[in-house]
Amino acid sequence: MNAPSRAEMKGDIDARILAVEQRLIAREDRLRRDVASLSGQLRDRLSPRQWLPPVGAGLLTVAALAALWRRPAPPAPPTSGGAPLLARLPWMQLIGLAWPLLPERWRQRVSPATAGSFLTLGLPLVERLLGGRRDEPLATVADVDLKRLSGRWFIVGELAAHGQPASQAPEIGLLPRDDGRLDLLQRRIDASGTHGSEALVEAVQGSHGGRFRISHWPEALRWLPLAWDEQGVLHVDEAYDEALIGSAARDTLWLLSRRPSLADERRQALTQMAREHGFAVEALRSYDNP
Numbered sequence: 001m002n003a004p005s006r007a008e009m010k011g012d013i014d015a016r017i018l019a020v021e022q023r024l025i026a027r028e029d030r031l032r033r034d035v036a037s038l039s040g041q042l043r044d045r046l047s048p049r050q051w052l053p054p055v056g057a058g059l060l061t062v063a064a065l066a067a068l069w070r071r072p073a074p075p076a077p078p079t080s081g082g083a084p085l086l087a088r089l090p091w092m093q094l095i096g097l098a099w100p101l102l103p104e105r106w107r108q109r110v111s112p113a114t115a116g117s118f119l120t121l122g123l124p125l126v127e128r129l130l131g132g133r134r135d136e137p138l139a140t141v142a143d144v145d146l147k148r149l150s151g152r153w154f155i156v157g158e159l160a161a162h163g164q165p166a167s168q169a170p171e172i173g174l175l176p177r178d179d180g181r182l183d184l185l186q187r188r189i190d191a192s193g194t195h196g197s198e199a200l201v202e203a204v205q206g207s208h209g210g211r212f213r214i215s216h217w218p219e220a221l222r223w224l225p226l227a228w229d230e231q232g233v234l235h236v237d238e239a240y241d242e243a244l245i246g247s248a249a250r251d252t253l254w255l256l257s258r259r260p261s262l263a264d265e266r267r268q269a270l271t272q273m274a275r276e277h278g279f280a281v282e283a284l285r286s287y288d289n290p
């Protein structure tokens with residue numbers, strides 16, 4: 001077999017060098033395209049049109065929270081006038097109807113996360129700010145011993161803003177904490193199964209235990225005013241065997257007993273107390289455990 005000539009060897013080396021150069025050129029072209037694509041993405045993400053809507057919505061939400069937190073409670077309007085017109089408008093439905101009518105370029109600038117944040121946080125604040133009135137304060141018990149109030153209770157009657165009725169009296173437990181607050185544990189059984197929940201309870205300063213706040217929100221979000229629901233102790237007997245607890249909005253109410261059931265005369269007495277405090281007791285759910 002004849003050895004390759006010098007010319008053949010030189011041609012083979014040149015071909016290899018050319019192939020390497022072509023690969024280098026192709027790699028440089030890919031790098032330039034990748035850099036150009038990355039630069040375009042960065043420009044799009046850093047464009048004011050992209051970050052201005054979510055940042056603006058966040059600033060408006062924070063401003064509304066601060067205004068709601070600092071805003072003094074206005075005097076209640078006359079009962080004959082009812083709620084202001086703006087408070088009675090169905091804002092959620094109106095926004096749902098108006099959204100498809102907005103220009104498409106406007107809707108494309110609002111991300112789903114921004115829209116979700118506005119609907120869950122901003123819209124309730126707007127409704128409350130436009131409502132122009134606050135709930136009448138509850139006439140609560142003057143002095144409540146939270147240590148005696150702690151322990152196991154049965155909800156023998158409830159007025160619930162949400163959720164389906166339980167199949168038997170739900171149970172709650174108030175457990176004292178080292179910091180003076182309480183852990184609220186709840187167990188209820190309904191048509192969809194057994195459910196448990198946990199919340200934090202703390203007394204409102206100056207209320208002597210007659211009013212307290214409940215939060216089911218994560219600890220990192222409890223600085224938000226919307227994270228807390230205020231409840232008042234409307235009645236508790238001397239032995240701390242029965243109690244009546246309701247919200248200032250009159251949309252939640254608990255008839256509590258240390259036993260799974262409550263005598264009819266005591267149930268009627270607590271129901272009458274709730275009626276006198278302005279609760280719609282016609283919608284009260286009653287429970288008895290066997």
